[in-house]
Amino acid sequence: MKLRLIPLGTSAGRPTLARGASAFAVAAEGAWVLCDCGEGAQIAAQKAGLSLSRLDAVLITHLHGDHFNGLPGLLGTLGLEGRQRPLILAGPAGIADLLQHLARAGSLGTGDMEVRVFEQHGAGGEIALEKFHVESRPLSHRVPTYGYRVALPDRPGTLDLAAAIEAGVPKGPLLGELKAGRAVTLPDGRVVQPDGLVGPSRKGVSMAYALDTVPCAEAVELGREVDALVHEATYEHARAELAHQRGHSTGVEAARIAADARAAALVLTHFSASVNGEAVAEEARSIHPKIVAAADLVEI
DSSP states (O other), X not given: OOOEEEEEEOBSSSOOSSOOSSEEEEEETTEEEEEXXXXXXHHHHHHTTOOGGGEEEEEOOOOSHHHHXXXXXXXXXXXXXXXXXXXXXXXXXXXXXXXXXXXHTTOOOOTTOOEEEEEEOTTOOXXXXXXXXXXXXXXXXXXXXXXXXXXXXXXXXXXOHHHHHHTTOOSSHHHHHHHTTOOEEOTTSOEXXXXXXXXXXXXXXXXXXXXXXXXXXXXXXXXXXXXXXXXXXXXXXXXXXXXXXXXXXXXXXXXXXXXXXXXXXXXXXXXXXXXXXXXXXXXXTTXXXXXXXXXXXXXX
């Protein structure tokens, strides 16, 4: 099972004509999660062919407007559509109070939809979804900020089909049960255990999302051995000092994070309007060989 990564907004600070405010979709078969929800995120999601009814969760890194301002509108749309199943919302401390203020002012319109808010504190934690496993870790920005790791469940190990048949397991549903790691009872009453017939489980596909942050050890741990690390690259490396003053990273620094984390690929996003995203990626490729400069609506 694969993850589709779809940048919905790749600009820093404000939307431009070419790049929307921060938003990033992580999609699997029949479900997806939204990392950040800047202005225009729901329109971009629909342009990308993502069904809002299949959205499982919204993961907000921090409460700066370019990462949050699209959320009230998205929640209102889901309410207007009559959504019944709950929506999971994760974000830093204070996000629940902020939504309550908006609701009291009549600015949400969520109708009967339950919004289950999981505020992130301290070292972060785990958020259980039906199709995804989500973890959070604190990053280093000017306000409380959390990065997220999104993974599919681990996959069963490889079944030694010849050995299973030799053990007496007939072709059909029992082989599927055995592959899933469960013991099966044969028609003659014998019980066959998966031990020795099924290899070790395989890690599910994973990605990590680190916006906004200066380089930090937590970003490395967040992206440890993921298939793709999505990391901010607000400026080119010549302006590293300015980036740090504003709580951000350069593309070169993001590449160092990805290399230290042994991430298979690096996706750069959150570009200042004053930089060329591909140029930022190119100067970082000497550090990490597989780098993509994200562009709005270009699926990875």
